Amino acid sequence: MSRIWRFGDDVNTDQIVPGRYAPYMTSEAELRKYPFIEARPDFAPTVQAGDIIVAGRNFGCGSSREYAPQALKLVGVGAIIAPSFARIFYRNALNLGIPLFEADLQWLEDGAEAQLDLDGGILHTARGPIALPQPPAWMQQVWQAGGIVPYFRQHGRFPGEAAQ
Amino acid sequence: MAQTLAEQILSQAAGRPVQAGEVVTVRVDLAMVHDSIAPSVIRILHEQLGAERVWNPDRIAVAIDHVAPAANLQTAESQNKLRAWAREQGIRNLFDVGRGIAHQVLIEERLARPGLLIVGSDSHSTAYGAVGAFGTGMGATDIALALATGQTWLRVPETIHVQARGRLGAGVTAKDVALKIARELRADGATYQAIEYHGFDSFSVGERTTLATMAIEVGGKAGIVPPTGAALADDYVPSWLTVEADATYSRTLAIDLDDLDPQIAAPHHVDNVTDLRNLGRIPVDVVYLGTCTNGRHEDMAAAARILRGRRIHPSVRMMVVPASSEALQLAVADGTLSTLLAAGATLGTPGCGACIGRHMGVLGPTDVCLFTGNRNFRGRMGHPDAQIYLGSPEVAAATAVAGYIADPREIA
Numbered sequence: 001m002s003r004i005w006r007f008g009d010d011v012n013t014d015q016i017v018p019g020r021y022a023p024y025m026t027s028e029a030e031l032r033k034y035p036f037i038e039a040r041p042d043f044a045p046t047v048q049a050g051d052i053i054v055a056g057r058n059f060g061c062g063s064s065r066e067y068a069p070q071a072l073k074l075v076g077v078g079a080i081i082a083p084s085f086a087r088i089f090y091r092n093a094l095n096l097g098i099p100l101f102e103a104d105l106q107w108l109e110d111g112a113e114a115q116l117d118l119d120g121g122i123l124h125t126a127r128g129p130i131a132l133p134q135p136p137a138w139m140q141q142v143w144q145a146g147g148i149v150p151y152f153r154q155h156g157r158f159p160g161e162a163a164q
Numbered sequence: 165m166a167q168t169l170a171e172q173i174l175s176q177a178a179g180r181p182v183q184a185g186e187v188v189t190v191r192v193d194l195a196m197v198h199d200s201i202a203p204s205v206i207r208i209l210h211e212q213l214g215a216e217r218v219w220n221p222d223r224i225a226v227a228i229d230h231v232a233p234a235a236n237l238q239t240a241e242s243q244n245k246l247r248a249w250a251r252e253q254g255i256r257n258l259f260d261v262g263r264g265i266a267h268q269v270l271i272e273e274r275l276a277r278p279g280l281l282i283v284g285s286d287s288h289s290t291a292y293g294a295v296g297a298f299g300t301g302m303g304a305t306d307i308a309l310a311l312a313t314g315q316t317w318l319r320v321p322e323t324i325h326v327q328a329r330g331r332l333g334a335g336v337t338a339k340d341v342a343l344k345i346a347r348e349l350r351a352d353g354a355t356y357q358a359i360e361y362h363g364f365d366s367f368s369v370g371e372r373t374t375l376a377t378m379a380i381e382v383g384g385k386a387g388i389v390p391p392t393g394a395a396l397a398d399d400y401v402p403s404w405l406t407v408e409a410d411a412t413y414s415r416t417l418a419i420d421l422d423d424l425d426p427q428i429a430a431p432h433h434v435d436n437v438t439d440l441r442n443l444g445r446i447p448v449d450v451v452y453l454g455t456c457t458n459g460r461h462e463d464m465a466a467a468a469r470i471l472r473g474r475r476i477h478p479s480v481r482m483m484v485v486p487a488s489s490e491a492l493q494l495a496v497a498d499g500t501l502s503t504l505l506a507a508g509a510t511l512g513t514p515g516c517g518a519c520i521g522r523h524m525g526v527l528g529p530t531d532v533c534l535f536t537g538n539r540n541f542r543g544r545m546g547h548p549d550a551q552i553y554l555g556s557p558e559v560a561a562a563t564a565v566a567g568y569i570a571d572p573r574e575i576a
Binding site: 010012014015018019020038039057058061062063064065066067069084085086087088091092095096136138147148149152153157158159160 | 187188189200201204208212213284285286287289301302303304305306308309315316317351352355356380383385433520521522526539541542543544546548
């Protein structure tokens with residue numbers, strides 16, 4: 001079982017990985033220690049692969065630093081669910097292959113158990129299954145490829161018009 | 165069909181007419197990469213994409229602005245590698261330590277021009293909208309793909325129409341307009357959208373840059389000031405780039421400049437904005453004048469007008485970090501800098517400075533800072549307990565004199 005990690009509105013990239021923690025060529029082993037190091041110090045030490053972040057509006061606002069979503073990917077975050085995402089973060093997460101769903105599930109409790117069926121877009125919780133809004137097909141293809149670079153190498157082009 | 169400026173620019177870049185909502189592959193006119201992201205970009209280019217050469221070295225700009233000069237061995241070594249890579253790739257537009265912040269420099273160098281699609285590795289790449297370009301920030305992977313292919317993919321954004329009326333009063337500036345827009349739209353009000361700023365024809369390129377840099381603070385993908393008015397008369401505006409009255413906008417926000425008072429964003433959110441008069445007396449330890457939002461010559465000159473013949477309050481440290489070497493030279497030439505130094509300010513190397521919390525004025529836990537930059541996130545400029553307030557250069561100067569956040573109209 002995965003667990004739910006609850007966050008509020010306007011979580012910014014400085015909260016996810018403060019700028020001074022990840023200068024330049026930080027190694028993956030280092031970066032793994034940093035997500036929410038100040039905002040939620042229990043996160044990095046105890047998060048498990050497949051855990052799900054459920055947040056409020058405008059998740060990921062602020063900087064273009066890709067090491068914010070990269071740090072979440074490194075610790076194995078299975079998906080992020082929020083009513084809205086800041087767009088640079090959205091792109092960066094998509095590019096890295098982290099599934100994002102635009103939905104308001106803030107009524108879910110922090111620490112609740114849940115299981116995500118990514119293909120069906122269903123979040124199974126103690127209170128029953130929740131159908132997540134399905135992203136466009138091309139976006140799912142990017143997830144399935146494992147990110148934008150593998151997608152580009154497979155298809156020789158960017159996602160979007162040709163794939164729709 | 166009538167198009168917004170964002171739709172016009174992205175139609176050119178896509179090679180066909182596009183409209184909001186479409187996902188399109190577009191040609192990039194210029195790609196900017198800066199020191200703190202470049203190592204990741206180069207790693208992705210070589211290790212993941214297997215790209216030995218960039219697509220076009222003349223359409224790439226490299227800026228060493230975020231930790232400039234280097235603060236430690238790691239940044240020094242990394243910057244040396246970046247210089248060597250740029251030389252090897254034949255990239256002539258390398259703006260090294262001291263030249264300044266990429267956004268300001270690319271506008272000064274006329275690399276950013278009306279109608280171009282510019283992608284940058286820094287979120288404040290919306291700044292290029294000051295000269296009528298579509299500028300947008302991206303992460304390392306997107307920038308690496310752009311450097312390898314000269315292309316990227318985009319969802320064509322809807323556009324918010326900001327309409328200003330009237331004129332700014334004394335002591336009220338473009339920064340107050342940008343903060344007022346954040347107050348009205350909120351931090352996510354323009355997410356996935358572009359903003360067009362109308363009614364600012366009398367604004368200088370610098371004032372337009374203040375507006376456009378802060379488009380990202382309301383979530384904007386781009387913030388475009390139409391390239392009209394006196395400020396851009398000598399810039400080449402392509403004939404296809406025109407404001408079309410019947411373009412479709414997602415919403416209109418009216419801003420009354422006549423009634424605008426100095427605005428302050430209180431910790432820890434950019435949209436936590438209030439009229440300065442409602443703030444109460446907030447003692448300040450640090451005044452920081454600089455950044456791509458407000459580090460230009462005109463910003464330093466505005467502060468100097470207030471500080472001339474005065475001394476900075478003994479409990480305040482005032483940092484001045486010019487946005488570029490050109491801004492610094494202008495401030496030297498006309499005495500602005502000597503006025504600031506005579507008042508007790510300290511000078512840093514042109515660049516991003518402590519805006520990113522890595523060097524040159526990092527805040528300690530008890531510090532309260534009045535900052536002319538664009539973000540007051542917790543921990544951004546140093547210790548997470550530090551308090552960052554955002555305000556204009558005039559407010560910064562008045563605050564430096566008073567020792568608390570002060571209205572420039574009451575100091576002058």
